[in-house]
Amino acid sequence: MSDTAVTMHDIVKTYRETGRCANDHVDLTVGRGEILCLAGENGAGKTTLMKVLYGMEKPESGTITVMGKRVKIDSPLDANRLGIGMVHQHFMLVDEYTVAQNVILGREPMHNRFTIDADAAKRLVDEVIHAHGFSIDPSARVGSLTVGQKQQVEIVKMLYRDVDILILDEPTAVLTEQETASLFGTLRTLRDTGKSLILITHKLHEIKAISDRVAIMRQGRMVGHYETASVDERELAGLMMGKSFSPAIGKTPYGRKQETVLRFAQVSVVRRNQGRPMLKDVSFVARTGEILGFAGVGGNGLGELESVLAGTLPISGGTITHRGQDISKSDAHRLRERGLAYVPSDRLKVGSALEASVSENLIIAARKRFSRHGMMRGKHIMQHARTLIDTYSVQGTADMPIGTLSGGNIQKVILAREIAQYRDYIVFSEPTWGLDIASSKFVHTQMIALRDAGASVLLLSSNLDEILSLSDRVLIFSRGSIVAELEGERLHTVTKEEMGAYMLGMHVREAAHE
Amino acid sequence: MNDRMDRRWKRFLGVPRSALGSLVILFIALAAVFLLSFLLSKTPARTLRYFFIGPLQNTYYLGNMLNTSIPLIFSALGVSLAMRAGSFNLGGEGQLYGGAFIATVSAVAMAGWGIAGVICAIVLGAVTGGVMAAFSGYLRMKWQTNELITTFLLSNAVSLVVGYLIAGPFMDPATNLIATRKIPESFRFSRILEPSNLSSALVMALVMTVVVHLYLYRTKSGYELRMYGLNPRFARYGGINSGSYLVLPMFLSGALYGLGGAMAIFGTYYACMKDFSVGMGWNALAVALIARFRPVAIIPAALFFAYIESGARNAMLHSDVTFEIASIVQSVVFFLVTSSVLQRIGTKRERG
Amino acid sequence: MNALLHSAVAIMTPLLLAAMGGLFTELSGMLNIALEGLMLMGAFSSIVFTYLSGSMIWGVLLGIVATMLLATLLAVVTLNLKSNVFITGLATNLLASGLTIVLSFRLFGNKGVVVFDRIGSLPRWDIPLVSDIPVLGAMISGHSPFVYLSWVLLALSSWVLYKTPFGLRLRAAGLHEKTLVSLGLSPSAYRFIAFLVSAFACAIAGAVLTLNLGAFVPNITSGKGWIALVVIFLGQKKPLGLLGASLVFGFADAFSNYAQGAWNVPADFILAIPYLFTLLAMVIVSIHADWKERIKR
């Protein structure tokens, strides 16, 4: 019996809808008790390959060997039976159900022949949770969890099905530093117990940090498998992009005089049916020509802050002013008219209408400009779309439904739209979630360009590297209120560990000392 | 590949593809009709002849078939407008009935006004339907009350009240039909295919289809409406006033139903008879669903529906088919008509 | 007043049963408007089979089977041929109304009312202790077995929906289809069963209508299937909610029956009361639900 857990050979998968070849004669091998990173640009075919292995997509040709045995995997059930589990890029969870319910779904512990044994379910799930040092309550409603916690639920779901081979599709994309760290801890212990893991990620340092080997895909093909130790980040980047590529971005300190654009004063948000305020006495100013970063662990109010900035969540107290005018009661409609530009964190559910064409998605906020006497000006709209598609090198055409683009390209479209329509301030929330290094770099350079053009840029991100490398000033959120503000020198000297401490609300004691 | 190429590709492959799919369904459905008539009719040959040829055999039947499609077109446009905005208007029947009633009585009242009267009456009818539907839209905007249910309930209640008004205060003493007074001669649309009932309302139906199409795909409001229907959060994010797109589309939807009712009166019946609208709401919904809420597709869908309807009617008139058998046949057609699997059979053929 | 409540409970029973069936399809993620047709099929087949078999039990059981056959057609076309559930629903209603008449003509040579003299009236059960309680007793005691059956079934269905794997998966199919798929479970399998369940419940609901009369009247359901749909939404898709919602409508209807004699108002207005009353209830419920979600100002 060999020491490879999985061998995929000569896999070919073409999507009927798009007629696009997502996997073009791909080979993949995963050793036992190893962590393999699967990397590659957006749309390279990573998820597709994993779906094939998990029995969710049928390949036209190719063979799969698991634990030395040729196998046919027609459904996730087969995969589970073979000890293969997958954590999906987009959560596969029922928000209305509890953690326990989500975990046992499809493999319910029975009380008798008919009834689910709810207690056993809680107990079993709790065991899995503790065995791997997770921090979620089995009886909590998944809908109320943060992205990070949802991630954990997904993993627990698979561990509950005691799989030996675990696929994680971009698990860290939506996680904060701390969450990622603890996740990696878990993954290592899993590996040490002899499980094999396939981890998809776009973050080079994560590949270096966690993986034993790395497999790299490009445009549907497998570039190759490499010992992680034998390649450095620059080489990795090169392999992924097919050309030499440096993720570093040049950022010059900003000089020009700054004026206040946005001012929050004692803003708080309280929902009727829950006691603890989701935002509490939040006060800050955002100025022209600076990138203002907001850091916080999931569940600490960044989501609400985002919604408030977007005008989709009314505030319970305090005032917000834009250029001196009170906009506390303004809804999204008003704010847009005042020139709000905003790249939402949830680009699929909020940032785009997937069935609508790219051109239609591009004018949502600027539709007035493209209509005369209430009639849309088709030619201008098309023209506008083509120019943006070219300048942002989006892979797609103006009248394709945007839903058929890859994640990276959808984000480019949104970016293009918002940058095209911004006037004096622009909000970015989690702008590089799930983007490959090239796209991420692209986004970051755009943000800096905006700042240098005198924009006031607000960056909400759970990615500390992003925050620290881009922001001129950082506000740290914990439990819905600002616990620290970092600027200038402090911003360069602060360590991630300190940041983490702040985010967990440590400042209180610190303040007491001074 | 550039856009022009891409659009060409759509035009040259996409359209016939879907059309062929529909043809396959049509074929299967008609095969089913064939089978049924052999099962249920003692004179299948005669039955089939009248079912298929009947509606087309002479100007009279042809005209009447076209005529039945008129209110269907208006109403189906109504359904589609609401659907496009993500609202479900299940109260079409009452809106059509109410609109027709108001249009009729106001036409009678404004007998002297000439052309102005016609327009006023029809507009009033449309507004009536619109307000009924908009009310449900308002409830949803205000408190997320499920419009699917409120439209349905309101429609039922209104139908009863209108029924009373027709049989009571507004009943025409000169007739034994349970109907209002007839609208003035001068108000009635001209017949365009004697001896059939087909009236110039057909033209308006076609015009209205184009108007709705243009509204949806060429105007700013139409664009906002569609975006809201596709993804309300996105529309809101983009600064579209979400509240108004819960009410406006419903109003337009109801108004189109009301128009459909008014057209039936001014083009065909001339008086609002008790319960004349029974079933029209559902049929319109069927048509809209067959057309997948695409305005332009509604015309063929409505014609198809009217054809099946009058085919069944013809078989009843001239063969031994009874209405219950006719309804069985119709049901079989509906079972198949939206099947996307059967659709694909067509597209596959087209591919290979 | 007692009589009013009593007849309210009697009126609500077929609605409750049909809504119960509809709840399964609704929770599995499909708007099932075929309740009307399934109910009609059940009404016809169950009394015919009762007549043929001479036993009410067998009649209802066979009636259920017949109705499930119709539901199978509906399910296959909707799920396997992937047709629009709304149109197939309309088609089912159309088919049921035609089929029942054709069958009744083939079987009894009569397209109209078919009276089955052999079928006696339904027994009335008095609940020993309950019947002594002042108002409640009059309300819930002395009904036909179907009334109590409907309550048992309600309890049963809430158990199935919330305590069994089937229920957990069925609701997941409605809440987040992809999750089921990602676990290798087929949503449409659960929807198929949901269709059969609603056929089961609708068949009994229909049986109530005909066995209560000992006769079949064409279109005897006369819109009750649609009201059942309303009940589902008014009941916020929860078993107990259905109970309340159907009672609301049952009471409104019973009241309008009484009001026709008491008030000097055109009958049609009074006939509209149940709809308006339910509409009002619908609004109140939604206002309440909405209030809880609001942000404090």
Next chain:
Amino acid sequence: AGMTEQASQEEKPLSVLVYITGVVAGSPPYTALAEGANQFAAEHPNVKVKIYEAGFNQAEWEEQLTSLVATGEYDIVLGSNPSLPEIAVRVGSKFPKQKFVITDAFLEGNSQIRTYLYNQYEQSLYLGYLAGLVTVSDMPYANKALKVGFIAAQEYPLLNKHMVPGFLAGARMINPAIELDFRVVGNWFDANKAADLASSMRAAGVDVFAVIAGGAAQGLFRVAQQQGAYIVYHNDNEYKAAPSHVVGCGSMEQRKLVMEVLSDVLSGSVAYGTASIVGVKEGYLGFHFDDPAYVRNLPQDIRDKFEAFMQEVREGRVSYTLPPL
């Protein structure tokens, strides 16, 4: 003479369209119309009959009738509905040779149309009279309350203007204090709703019911049997529907009329352009005395009083003013 006529007619073929404005099932008058025509056809080999059910939607009646008449296949159109003449006038104007005979309707002066109007006021009057006798009686299910009931499927002119007033007037001939409890089902099918109405009316003191509700009437029969109440039925013998509770059935000799009309058509002796109001005196309305249930269900004295009254009606000695339709 009759013999020779018969013989001469057998040669002449005749095709008859029976145009039902609704559906036959559940409606005594339509059933009688259809059966009368069929029976006539059975007796006369060269007479063909087509029964066409046009459904309940009045809006569609004219178009369908036109389509049928346009075929030119039918020598005569038979129908039975108050609103049919005006439709026949319009259709007839397009097809001047077409002839219509319409019962239950009244129209004079159109040379293509012959109408007979049943005096439904009269029938309701004597049925009401019987109901009055019963409600004041001490029969087992009769109560002290002076209240009779009327359940209708829907409201329409003939019902509102002739049947209901006639019924009440008849009852009040027994005791002017008698009240009428009139309720509407809302459609012709919902028998359970009719049952609910019936028991609610019974609770309100009604002990004798009249009913014009098609299939929904089934609900009343059931309640009468289960809770005990009496029924007087219009236009047909329905004693069997609730054997010991239906105390009287009016008769409407539609079948007889149709067969006479058809033989007139054969003999070409139809007086088109004229209209007749036919009632008890003419022998087209009456009462099913002959049924054993009638004798069994009603005590001698009530029957005597009622039969005496019917005799007066027959002799036209009961005076009333027929309200305009």
